[in-house]
Amino acid sequence: MSNAPDRAAPVPAATRLDHVGIACRDLDASIEFYRSTYGFEVEHEEVNEEQGVREAMLRVNGADDGGATYLQLLEPTRPDSPVARFLERNGEGVHHIAFGTGDVAGLAAGVGGRGVRVLDAEPRRGTAGSRIVFLHPKDCGGVLTELVQSAH
Secondary structure, rough: OOHHHOOEEEEEEOEEEEEEEEOOOOOHHHHHHHHHHHOOEEEEEEEOOOOOOOOOEEEEEOOHHHHHHHEEEEOOOOOHHHHHHHHHHHEEEEEEEEEEEHHHHHHHHHHOOOOEEEEEOOOOEEEHHHHEEEEEHHHHHOOEEEEEOOOO
């Protein structure tokens, strides 16, 4: 019997591009840039102590599954947060992309079974009560990838 993953097993689908996470040093200035340049408005803003960020979700458009696509602006609240370390290494810019799904745990298990390293053993709390997991960038074409299930 082989221990290789079953490549034919069905995996819950990602249904949309949920958001693009952008690391910034000044959240208010970044919000104003996207508001004045593109007309995007803040739909949600919060501080996520666990991740060490102050964040804003700017709605770009709606999606066929009833969700939406956002820009997520991330300002670190402490120097040891992943976003602060990213800013030190790379400066401001795209931090990650996120795909929406109706079953984050199922999708994470499915992609993990196909050899992609899942960085969170269990889904954790994300923006506005969503459930999230991250995938290793080395297994995703060099892109830090998040899977997100909306709380709605």
